Amino acid sequence: MVNEVLFWIVAVMTVIPSLSLLFAKRPVHIAMSIVTVMVGLAAAYVGLGAPFLGVVQIVVYTGAVMMMFLFVLMLVGVDSTEDLKETIKGQKWIAFAGSIGLAILLIAVIGKVTVQPRNEGPVGDPYPIAIQLFEDYVLVMEVLGFLLITSAVGALVLTHVPRLKPRRAQVDVAKARVLAGADPVNKPMPGVYARHNALDIPALDPEGKPIEHSVSRVLKIRSQTQDGAEFRAQLEDPGHPGNVAESKDGDDK
Amino acid sequence: MNPMNYVILAAILFSIGSAAVLLRRNAIVAFMGVELMLNAANLALVAFSKIYGHLDGQIMAFFVMVVAAAEVVVGLAIIITVFRARQTISLDEPAELKG
Structure with a gap:
């Protein structure tokens, strides 16, 4: 019911590049490997019977979100080096231990669960997804519209820089030149x-x-x-x- | 093959994302860790949708994607604002407030 080969390909394609999040030095390399992770997850979605979500994953994450990360890296400076001095003593090991503990806990709990998967699940094609979205979840859709507009306006407000000096138009430039005693003509x-x-x-x-x-x-x-x-x-x-x-x-x- | 394997994969990815948030000082890299955690949750939701034969899990994953997109927009704008104010995006910088 779930393709085993696809699962292992997806597992390798997601876990190994995502480890660069922990070990890679340069932010651009990390961003590109996260793009690989997103593509792998899109493949997993298609394999799990969610082709619409797979396409949305590629369009939204690899196409929009990660590219925006790259733009911000460009604005902030690609070679902004990380200082490796620890402010909290032993933070690295505590973080490693906490994350591995979380992984072990989650995997142990998930491993105990037994489920009887249905053989014929629905396929998440755009049409049934749209029926669900605009019938059962139409209110949520509208709230998400508000959320998206608010975040867009918020980003505009946060990154807006007020003009320090009045804008110099062509008329002002010409007037200043004449005032300085230059020839008004060629x-x-x-x-x-x-x-x-x-x-x-x-x-x-x-x-x-x-x-x-x-x-x-x-x-x-x-x-x-x-x-x-x-x-x-x-x-x-x-x-x-x-x-x-x-x-x-x-x-x- | 049982779709629960995908849930285990999601757990591993979530742990890697959380480790990145805890370890890295670069705000953008930590933010990518948050994105990875959200994606792991999405993968679990889609796997559950497959297991239980409902589309609701996929709808929830779709909503998570929308919220993640909004969050990225605002978060990156905040990072740019912080960079303009302090010329760095190191997450250790707020520790300087102790004086």
Whole structure:
């Protein structure tokens, strides 16, 4: 009635990864092994005639809950090391003894029980589950709805951080820039003597004077700028050797 | 094979979860131990549902899952809030309150 092979596979698949909860160092490894445990439990549910619960187990636990654990690990810092200094003396051994005692007690009590399992139990398909949920347990379903909404709002409230400074919109940024004395409009483009790729030559203002800040600051730092006087001289002297070279250079570009 | 074996498996998983809650200092790992305990209870409920031929056990396991999901949401939010306040999620930190 219950597949024995499936039971042993599930037992190995759940107990061994869950031991990482006790012995593994890094929280991410623990989370991933708990995911394995959840998948094993889903297989057990399907084997026990609860296919709906098996699917819900995978969707809710491996899909949502453990991923949320991973998100919180990411927020908190993956390599948050655990300090192994004991505040309560001998806490480790007391905890081990208590847990093993609990296991022995539970197994002894369960081992004494004799039950006569029914051979034909109902299969927990979605349809009979839905009939039960929305007929016998409809009030519980509604209360669970309240619970879920409350927990969602609670999580929002708990993780909400109030804004310390007022939000800076684009209008505020522009106003602050004008108040600081900056040009409200774009800088004039460089390159009035466009004899080559002339980003290094300042623009001219309406009076014919060069506007120095129209040339990129980077070019000035690298001293790659040229002033207009040199080009004017070249223009007036057609036999200038640099003139020919420059124009060839310009053709290439 | 008797479905009571699944109940024994659930007991073992529950004990491992409780040991994790008692042993680990990292709040998130202890919280995963709580999750494992809830899942062990679920496994026992589903096994009982199989044994007694009722769907009620499965319905209860479903309700436990819903409550566990709500609990995880609030618990992790609390962990994040504690981390923001004290820059650690060690469960030993409240012992510092002794002064």
